[in-house]
Amino acid sequence: AQTVTQSQPEMSVQEAETVTLSCTYDTSESNYYLFWYKQPPSRQMILVIRQEAYKQQNATENRFSVNFQKAAKSFSLKISDSQLGDTAMYFCAFMKPYMGNQFYFGTGTSLTVIP
Amino acid sequence: EAGVAQSPRYKIIEKRQSVAFWCNPISGHATLYWYQQILGQGPKLLIQFQNNGVVDDSQLPKDRFSAERLKGVDSTLKIQPAKLEDSAVYLCASSPGTVEAFFGQGTRLTVV
Numbered sequence: 001a002q003t004v005t006q007s008q009p010e011m012s013v014q015e016a017e018t019v020t021l022s023c024t025y026d027t028s029e030s031n032y033y034l035f036w037y038k039q040p041p042s043r044q045m046i047l048v049i050r051q052e053a054y055k056q057q058n059a060t061e062n063r064f065s066v067n068f069q070k071a072a073k074s075f076s077l078k079i080s081d082s083q084l085g086d087t088a089m090y091f092c093a094f095m096k097p098y099m100g101n102q103f104y105f106g107t108g109t110s111l112t113v114i115p
Numbered sequence: 116e117a118g119v120a121q122s123p124r125y126k127i128i129e130k131r132q133s134v135a136f137w138c139n140p141i142s143g144h145a146t147l148y149w150y151q152q153i154l155g156q157g158p159k160l161l162i163q164f165q166n167n168g169v170v171d172d173s174q175l176p177k178d179r180f181s182a183e184r185l186k187g188v189d190s191t192l193k194i195q196p197a198k199l200e201d202s203a204v205y206l207c208a209s210s211p212g213t214v215e216a217f218f219g220q221g222t223r224l225t226v227v
Contacts, residue, residue, distance in 0.1 A: 103160070105157030
């Protein structure tokens with residue numbers, strides 16, 4: 001079974017500063033995908049960034065980047081130049097592409113950006 | 116492109132009553148998921164459809180939960196009878212068969 005662990009229930013960051021959210025996972029698979037989803041109070045899960053396990057290069061999307069350490073099974077999210085709109089729950093998720101594309105989510109990190 | 120639509124947004128019922136949630140996925144998406152998100156936890160898969168067939172319902176409490184996807188488009192999730200521990204947000208998501216999934220805004224269920 002796949003497990004995803006987010007050890008930081010809550011975090012805060014000053015506006016314009018940088019923050020890193022941690023995620024570890026456990027799997028015996030070699031081919032998989034990792035995701036960070038954002039869930040604002042509206043409850044809709046919004047894709048922030050995606051990483052393919054077979055790619056060594058870390059994914060980046062504007063102010064969002066990941067540090068993917070496959071051997072350590074670690075997948076952290078760095079948010080640069082934090083904005084008030086970044087305040088939300090952030091979920092790390094694992095997906096095996098050949099098993100129905102099912103997502104396994106962590107318990108989430110509540111991020112608050114302080115003005 | 117319209118997103119995944121869910122209704123109602125909120126529902127409050129008494130225990131032992133029944134409730135139904137509706138989901139309209141993005142047009143053309145063959146895969147549809149129902150997730151349960153209990154407060155303080157990440158979403159957990161309840162059931163997955165591929166067109167109108169069930170791919171995985173191993174986590175669905177079948178004694179009280181049921182789901183269907185008629186004609187491979189809209190889907191309904193039903194709980195009968197509801198228990199206090201069913202209080203959660205129920206998220207629907209759809210996928211075109213790639214690794215991307217698109218989520219609706221969910222239904223927040225409170226069982227009192």
